[in-house]
Amino acid sequence: MVKEMVAVMGSKTEEFKEEKEIFLEHIQKSGLRRTAQRDLILEVFLRTEDHLSSEDLYWLVQKEDPNVGQTTVYRTLKLLTEAGLAREVRLGDGRTYYEHHFDHEHHDHMICTECGEVIEFFSAEIEELQDQMAEKFNFKPTHHSLRILGICGECQKLEREQSVASGAQPRVRVKTTLN
Amino acid sequence: MVKEMVAVMGSKTEEFKEEKEIFLEHIQKSGLRRTAQRDLILEVFLRTEDHLSSEDLYWLVQKEDPNVGQTTVYRTLKLLTEAGLAREVRLGDGRTYYEHHFDHEHHDHMICTECGEVIEFFSAEIEELQDQMAEKFNFKPTHHSLRILGICGECQKLEREQSVASGAQPRVRVKTTLN
DNA sequence: CCAATTATTGAAACAGTTTGCATAAACAAA
DNA sequence: TTTGTTTATGCAAACTGTTTCAATAATTGG
Ligand SMILES: [Mn+2]
Ligand SMILES: [Mn+2]
Ligand SMILES: [Zn+2]
Ligand SMILES: [Zn+2]
Numbered sequence: 001m002v003k004e005m006v007a008v009m010g011s012k013t014e015e016f017k018e019e020k021e022i023f024l025e026h027i028q029k030s031g032l033r034r035t036a037q038r039d040l041i042l043e044v045f046l047r048t049e050d051h052l053s054s055e056d057l058y059w060l061v062q063k064e065d066p067n068v069g070q071t072t073v074y075r076t077l078k079l080l081t082e083a084g085l086a087r088e089v090r091l092g093d094g095r096t097y098y099e100h101h102f103d104h105e106h107h108d109h110m111i112c113t114e115c116g117e118v119i120e121f122f123s124a125e126i127e128e129l130q131d132q133m134a135e136k137f138n139f140k141p142t143h144h145s146l147r148i149l150g151i152c153g154e155c156q157k158l159e160r161e162q163s164v165a166s167g168a169q170p171r172v173r174v175k176t177t178l179n
Numbered sequence: 180m181v182k183e184m185v186a187v188m189g190s191k192t193e194e195f196k197e198e199k200e201i202f203l204e205h206i207q208k209s210g211l212r213r214t215a216q217r218d219l220i221l222e223v224f225l226r227t228e229d230h231l232s233s234e235d236l237y238w239l240v241q242k243e244d245p246n247v248g249q250t251t252v253y254r255t256l257k258l259l260t261e262a263g264l265a266r267e268v269r270l271g272d273g274r275t276y277y278e279h280h281f282d283h284e285h286h287d288h289m290i291c292t293e294c295g296e297v298i299e300f301f302s303a304e305i306e307e308l309q310d311q312m313a314e315k316f317n318f319k320p321t322h323h324s325l326r327i328l329g330i331c332g333e334c335q336k337l338e339r340e341q342s343v344a345s346g347a348q349p350r351v352r353v354k355t356t357l358n
Numbered sequence: 359c360c361a362a363t364t365a366t367t368g369a370a371a372c373a374g375t376t377t378g379c380a381t382a383a384a385c386a387a388a
Numbered sequence: 389t390t391t392g393t394t395t396a397t398g399c400a401a402a403c404t405g406t407t408t409c410a411a412t413a414a415t416t417g418g
Contacts, residue, residue, distance in 0.1 A: 033384050033395055054375080069398040074375065092324075094405095095374065110318050119316050126308050130327055133305070137298050138332035139289050145271070146325045148309055153317035212365065212415065233406085248367050253406070274405065 016046040019085055019102055026083035037068045041076040042085075051089055051097040051118055091118060092147060108145075112152035114159075119152065195225040198264055198281055205262035216240075216247045220255040221264075230268055230276040230297055270297060271326060287324075291331035293338075298331065 023042055027034055044060050045052070052060075058073045077098050080086035087101035091111050108126075110119040126146070134141040151159070202221055206213055223239050224231070231239075237252045256277050259265035266280035270290050287305075289298040305325070313320040330338070 031395090035383075035396060037397075067398085071376080071399080072397060075396085110313060110316060110320070112318075113321065119318060121312050121316065123308055123312055126305055126312070129302055129305050129308070130325075133300050133302055134289060134327055134329065137289060137300065138335075139291075139298060139327070139329050140335055141289070141327045141329035142292065143329075144325065144327045146309075146323065148313055148318070148320045148323045150313065150318050150320035150322075156317070156319055210364090214365070214414085216366075246367090250368080250407085251366060254366090 016043075019046055022085060022102065023080070023083050026079065030082075032079075037065070037072050038076050038079070040065055040068065041073055042080065045077075045080065045086065045098070046100070049100060051091065051099050053095045053097050055095075057098070090145065090147075092149065108147065110148040110150065110152075112155055113149055114151055114155035117152045117154070195222075198225055201264060201281065202259070202262050205258065209258075209261075211258075216244070216251050217255050217258070219244055219247065220252055221259065224256075224259060224265065224277070225279070228279060230270065230278050232274045232276050234274075236277070269324065269326075271328065287326065289327040289329065289331075291334055292328050293330055293334035296331045296333070 020042065023038075024034065027038075041057065041061055044064065045057060048057070048060060050056075054070070054074050054077055057077065058068075058070050061068050061073060077086060081088060081098070081101075085100070085102045086098045087104075089097040089099050089109070091097055091109065105122060107120045107122040110121060111117070112119075130144060131141065199221065202217075203213060206217070220236065220240055223243065224236060227236070227239060233249070233253050233256055236256065237247075237249050240247050240252060256265060260267060260277070260280075264279070264281045265277045266283075268276040268278050268288070270276055270288065284301060286299045286301040289300060290296070291298075309323055310320065
């Protein structure tokens with residue numbers, strides 16, 4: 001019984017071994033300290049394959065340890081970004097989201113302004129053309145951010161149905177004031 | 180003398196005739212009213228060919244009429260955007276900039292993270308590829324936002340000089356954490 | 359001119375994020 | 389271990405850009 005628990009916890013700790021090593025290394029290299037809350041936040045982040053706001057992550061972490069504060073989550077997400085484990089993503093609603101960076105290919109996003117769905121895509125051709133453009137202006141690009149806003153397939157379908165039946169009633173509109 | 184003044188003021192009012200008509204039309208169509216502050220804000224906006232934050236514009240307007248409030252500038256910029264005269268631009272520092280939209284071609288931006296310089300560019304190929312990408316995902320694009328962050332030619336030059344001479348001292352770094 | 363409607367204003371509210379500070383936890387030296 | 393030094397934490401308060409509120413002012417149409 002105890003053995004099983006140990007086994008479970010063991011597997012839990014095994015799971016993202018590489019990422020955790022990277023984090024530890026970054027922690028040490030920066031003269032910081034390993035703490036329970038940092039470990040937990042990293043753990044929860046790693047097993048959530050999604051675009052998470054600091055608050056999203058905060059609530060997930062809360063469920064497992066109600067003593068972790070918002071500020072710590074903010075601070076830890078910054079650390080994870082520095083360590084190369086997380087990447088900041090702006091989807092256009094004013095908050096900052098984070099996604100996995102380690103072992104994840106670069107990509108850009110399409111965002112549905114009706115339902116908020118996020119589609120990830122990558123185009124080597126676009127990337128190439130961006131570099132060409134930069135070169136033309138003697139500009140040395142470090143990174144970029146490409147967002148395509150519009151209506152996802154699902155929402156297009158619903159739109160069609162609704163416009164036929166009742167007097168077109170728009171659904172929950174996602175706030176995309178844009179950032 | 181008076182004639183001259185009238186002439187000057189006349190030319191001033193002639194200057195952006197088309198834009199002003201569009202604005203008036205929008206005002207009327209929306210059941211709003213033409214006011215001195217709206218006229219002034221539009222005027223100042225139109226003669227400033229730049230990426231202006233609401234606050235930037237506020238200060239410019241202040242110089243000509245100290246009785247215009249920030250709030251009015253915010254609201255008027257929103258009106259201008261609705262009317263198709265202005266376009267919102269996020270350069271990545273958390274604030275919203277506005278640029279001329281009427282009679283101005285669509286373009287995207289390169290932003291120097293050293294000095295903040297903004298380079299406008301347009302690539303029909305990139306636009307085309309974006310549409311193809313969207314189509315592939317059955318996504319109906321309405322607009323997009325492409326930013327290339329990096330170092331402008333001028334800053335690259337300075338970097339080179341400095342790294343040769345003194346112990347590389349970075350210049351004013353523009354805050355581009357955000358958005 | 360009056361009454362009703364609508365706009366403007368500065369101040370206060372707001373959201374997301376950051377900072378200051380007192381306390382707690384890490385960790386290395388003894 | 390115990391101790392001492394340094395860092396992390398969580399809370400509250402500060403901050404930034406923007407929006408809302410409530411009172412005042414301006415405009416309109418009778
Ligand atoms: Mn993503
Ligand atoms: Mn521009
Ligand atoms: Zn959708
Ligand atoms: Zn530069």
